[in-house]
Amino acid sequence: xxxxxxxxxxxxxxxxxxxxxxxxxxxxxxxxxxxxxxxxxxxxxxxxxxxxxxxxxxxxxxxxxxxxxxxxxxxxxxxxxxxxxxxxxxxxxxxxxxxxxxxxxxxxxxxxxxxxxxxxxxxxxxxxxxxxxxxxxxxxxxxxxxxxxxx
Numbered sequence: 001x002x003x004x005x006x007x008x009x010x011x012x013x014x015x016x017x018x019x020x021x022x023x024x025x026x027x028x029x030x031x032x033x034x035x036x037x038x039x040x041x042x043x044x045x046x047x048x049x050x051x052x053x054x055x056x057x058x059x060x061x062x063x064x065x066x067x068x069x070x071x072x073x074x075x076x077x078x079x080x081x082x083x084x085x086x087x088x089x090x091x092x093x094x095x096x097x098x099x100x101x102x103x104x105x106x107x108x109x110x111x112x113x114x115x116x117x118x119x120x121x122x123x124x125x126x127x128x129x130x131x132x133x134x135x136x137x138x139x140x141x142x143x144x145x146x147x148x149x150x151x
Contacts, residue, residue, distance in 0.1 A: 007067055008066035009066075010066070011061055011062065011063050012026065026064060029094070033074075038092050038093075046091075053078070061077040061079075061088070062074070073097075079114075086118055087119060087122055088121045089121075
């Protein structure tokens with residue numbers, strides 16, 4: 001069976017009780033990811049900021065991948081406007097399993113969760129390699145200052 005089909009990929013929302021339980025599990029993952037260098041923001045500041053935005057900001061996207069009732073991947077992102085462009089900024093993304101080329105299908109699922117008026121994606125990362133996957137789904141890439149920009 002395709003590994004992607006076995007993953008439950010969903011966006012957490014504050015109106016769902018189950019999502020609140022998952023939200024606190026996600027915060028623990030985010031803290032660990034910060035300790036691993038997947039954020040340029042202190043873990044306490046980031047999690048406090050996410051708690052405020054989770055309740056009050058419909059532009060926040062906390063997307064998780066579940067397998068066997070366990071979070072095995074996550075993405076922190078939000079919609080922002082820069083002059084005349086609407087961008088999706090991805091601050092942190094991590095998956096516990098290596099999907100290789102199958103990550104393209106995950107990106108396609110995430111892209112469908114976003115509003116249709118997104119002009120581009122910005123991705124804060126110190127890691128290289130995301131470009132090749134994003135190019136395969138028809139997105140161009142500009143990488144500078146640890147900021148991967150996909151238009």
